[in-house]
Amino acid sequence: MSLLEVRGLKVHFPIKKxxxxxxxxxxxxxxxxxxxxxxxxxxxxxxxxxxxxxSTLGRAILQLEPITEGSVVFDGTDLSGLGNxxxxxxxxxxxxxxxxxxxxxxPRQSVSSVLSEPLRTHGIKGPYDARVRELLDxxxxxxxxxxxxxxxxxxxxxxxxxxxxxxxxxxELIIADEPVSALDVSIQAQVVNLLEELQERLGLTYxxxxxxxxxxxxxxxxxxxxxxxxxxxxxxxxxxxxEPLHPYTRSLLSAIPIPDxxxxxxxxxxxxxxxxxxxxxxxxxxxFHTRCPWRQPTRCHDEVPLLRVPEGGDPGHTVACHWAEQVxxxxxxxxxxxxxxxxxxxxxxxx
Amino acid sequence: MTTTEVRxxxxxxxxxxxxxxxxxxxxxxxxxxxxxxxxxxxxxxxxxxxxGxxxxxxxxxxxxxxxxxxxxxGLLNRRGVxxxxxxxxxxxxxxxxxxxxxxxxxxxxxxxxxxxxxxxxxPVLTIGRQITEILERHKGLKGxxxxxxxxxxxxxxxxxxxxxxxxxxPHQLSGGMRQRVMxxxxxxxxPRLLIADEPTTALDVTISAQILELLRSLVVNSRTAxxxxxxxxxxxxxICDQVHVMYSGRIVESAPRRPLFADPRHxxxxxxxxxxxxxxxxxxxxLLPIPGSPSDTLPWTRGCAFAPRCTRQVPExxxxxxxxxxxxxxxxxxxxxxxxxxxxxxxxx
Numbered sequence: 001m002s003l004l005e006v007r008g009l010k011v012h013f014p015i016k017k018x019x020x021x022x023x024x025x026x027x028x029x030x031x032x033x034x035x036x037x038x039x040x041x042x043x044x045x046x047x048x049x050x051x052x053x054x055s056t057l058g059r060a061i062l063q064l065e066p067i068t069e070g071s072v073v074f075d076g077t078d079l080s081g082l083g084n085x086x087x088x089x090x091x092x093x094x095x096x097x098x099x100x101x102x103x104x105x106x107p108r109q110s111v112s113s114v115l116s117e118p119l120r121t122h123g124i125k126g127p128y129d130a131r132v133r134e135l136l137d138x139x140x141x142x143x144x145x146x147x148x149x150x151x152x153x154x155x156x157x158x159x160x161x162x163x164x165x166x167x168x169x170x171x172e173l174i175i176a177d178e179p180v181s182a183l184d185v186s187i188q189a190q191v192v193n194l195l196e197e198l199q200e201r202l203g204l205t206y207x208x209x210x211x212x213x214x215x216x217x218x219x220x221x222x223x224x225x226x227x228x229x230x231x232x233x234x235x236x237x238x239x240x241x242x243e244p245l246h247p248y249t250r251s252l253l254s255a256i257p258i259p260d261x262x263x264x265x266x267x268x269x270x271x272x273x274x275x276x277x278x279x280x281x282x283x284x285x286x287x288f289h290t291r292c293p294w295r296q297p298t299r300c301h302d303e304v305p306l307l308r309v310p311e312g313g314d315p316g317h318t319v320a321c322h323w324a325e326q327v328x329x330x331x332x333x334x335x336x337x338x339x340x341x342x343x344x345x346x347x348x349x350x351x
Numbered sequence: 352m353t354t355t356e357v358r359x360x361x362x363x364x365x366x367x368x369x370x371x372x373x374x375x376x377x378x379x380x381x382x383x384x385x386x387x388x389x390x391x392x393x394x395x396x397x398x399x400x401x402x403g404x405x406x407x408x409x410x411x412x413x414x415x416x417x418x419x420x421x422x423x424x425g426l427l428n429r430r431g432v433x434x435x436x437x438x439x440x441x442x443x444x445x446x447x448x449x450x451x452x453x454x455x456x457x458x459x460x461x462x463x464x465x466x467x468x469x470x471x472x473x474p475v476l477t478i479g480r481q482i483t484e485i486l487e488r489h490k491g492l493k494g495x496x497x498x499x500x501x502x503x504x505x506x507x508x509x510x511x512x513x514x515x516x517x518x519x520x521p522h523q524l525s526g527g528m529r530q531r532v533m534x535x536x537x538x539x540x541x542p543r544l545l546i547a548d549e550p551t552t553a554l555d556v557t558i559s560a561q562i563l564e565l566l567r568s569l570v571v572n573s574r575t576a577x578x579x580x581x582x583x584x585x586x587x588x589x590i591c592d593q594v595h596v597m598y599s600g601r602i603v604e605s606a607p608r609r610p611l612f613a614d615p616r617h618x619x620x621x622x623x624x625x626x627x628x629x630x631x632x633x634x635x636x637x638l639l640p641i642p643g644s645p646s647d648t649l650p651w652t653r654g655c656a657f658a659p660r661c662t663r664q665v666p667e668x669x670x671x672x673x674x675x676x677x678x679x680x681x682x683x684x685x686x687x688x689x690x691x692x693x694x695x696x697x698x699x700x
Binding site for chain 2: 156
């Protein structure tokens with residue numbers, strides 16, 4: 001059985017207007033019907049651009065955002081049905097690693113106080129010194145770090161403290177929201193390797209949320225690609241670069257620069273027109289149809305595609321596109337940048 | 352100033368016939384602050400940018416890549432900052448130029464695009480007003496003429512419905528759109544040099560690809576030289592003719608992009624390349640991080656600043672500053688500053 005199961009999850013934030021007589025004039029559909037499952041000991045990567053709802057999804061899994069509809073089932077228990085006391089007990093088993101360790105660590109708290117706080121909060125009796133030392137050792141920091149303060153560390157070391165805090169209670173699930181994007185390039189790999197090492201040693205299950213597809217692919221077993229509040233493709237990490245099925249995944253992959261001039265000079269870029277639409281008024285039908293280079297005159301604009309296994313496809317690789325088979329076989333060709341930019345002037349062709 | 356026995360070679364020198372467009376020599380920038388140790392952000396950088404060239408400057412935070420460009424253009428607050436060396440643009444000394452002359456060069460001859468367009472645009476003026484202001488000041492255009500030219504500029508950076516957009520305020524535009532406006536403003540006077548400092552870092556991947564494509568086509572279609580400053584080796588791989596890698600205020604490796612990516616020889620460059628996962632390679636290749644952090648540096652006067660983090664450190668690394676030497680692998684324009692460079696067989700595929 002999966003350790004984490006997300007079914008039909010929706011998180012809508014009301015848009016309020018008026019001062020005295022506040023009324024709701026609409027909803028931002030940050031997460032709008034997401035199904036996911038993660039097996040114990042595995043890593044699910046969630047990628048998408050800003051505003052796609054990936055962070056809200058992570059927070060909603062931990063019940064840090066009110067859920068509008070749907071359920072989050074952790075180890076067989078539906079979290080939304082739990083009272084405060086039971087939820088608190090469950091939270092011991094699920095922890096979060098945040099993007100910016102400088103913002104998520106209290107500047108006036110020493111590292112030993114940061115690391116013992118979760119223990120104290122969950123009623124574990126002290127002294128905590130031995131556990132703090134053990135945690136520091138696990139994340140590769142010297143025992144002397146215990147008496148220092150967050151500002152005395154470099155960004156990479158601070159993120160190690162953030163990770164140590166997350167594993168303090170021996171959780172089973174860790175949700176890491178952009179764990180490396182605030183760090184320097186040369187440091188990112190250290191943190192990625194640390195996360196992998198801890199997973200192996202402690203048998204952790206990860207949900208890694210990030211915008212950097214290369215990093216996510218490196219660390220994850222499976223990847224869910226999100227666009228405007230919905231998952232458009234779920235694929236084993238292995239095959240995603242070679243066989244992306246959804247047009248959005250294709251353009252996302254082609255947009256990521258690769259540090260190799262030989263590759264850069266020869267690869268084909270699928271440039272998308274315009275920007276991501278507002279989540280307050282997502283386009284009807286397929287959410288991506290307004291920017292999709294493979295858009296068809298039928299179905300795309302009025303029929304919502306569901307995640308499905310394309311004909312003859314691998315059951316672990318699902319896609320929410322009406323035309324996935326035809327796009328994969330090459331029967332449908334993308335509109336050139338010039339056509340798809342019909343309402344906007346075309347970008348000059350690649351030089 | 353440090354005394355080096357061997358003079359540093361000049362990255363980018365001799366790549367164009369005649370005088371280079373931008374000539375930076377021994378640029379050193381020191382930030383002083385009361386009661387604290389002063390910080391040398393740029394420590395003797397020399398480089399040439401030829402007319403129409405595309406040059407990448409790559410480095411992590413604190414490497415001095417942005418300060419190099421800001422100091423060159425006289426954009427650093429003079430208070431508390433010591434700048435030495437020389438910066439010549441088309442033969443004219445920018446560092447000692449009176450402010451009003453410098454202002455005429457900036458904007459007309461040299462333009463800059465910054466990372467965050469929201470803080471570079473004026474929030475209370477319309478896009479149109481901000482573009483026409485430049486055209487009025489530098490080109491002497493007025494009224495309808497300026498507005499027409501502004502609309503043309505917006506069209507050239509891929510903003511449709513340009514006439515309506517001219518009446519928009521910055522907050523009404525998306526991040527990608529704002530960066531397009533910044534580029535349109537930078538191009539308003541057809542500058543000979545465009546300096547783009549992390550132009551896509553604040554943007555989403557798909558938008559970033561649009562902006563890079565735009566920069567690429569602008570560079571190809573005009574004679575504008577481009578200096579692209581970034582932390583992302585992937586970004587320079589697709590655009591730049593010559594790439595300079597900076598560490599702790601100095602250029603440590605410089606090469607045309609193909610040799611740089613195919614035969615990187617400085618341990619810092621190979622370290623950077625080996626520490627990022629690559630999409631086009633099979634999954635499961637372990638990442639080899641650079642140990643330590645950018646703050647573990649040595650002052651260049653004592654030896655190689657990268658030595659404390661370097662896996663190839665030898666005692667000679669601490670025998671004073673290594674010089675930047677040309678002719679790596681017989682490529683004249685491939686320069687490295689290292690006494691124990693990565694040998695051929697350890698190059699990544």
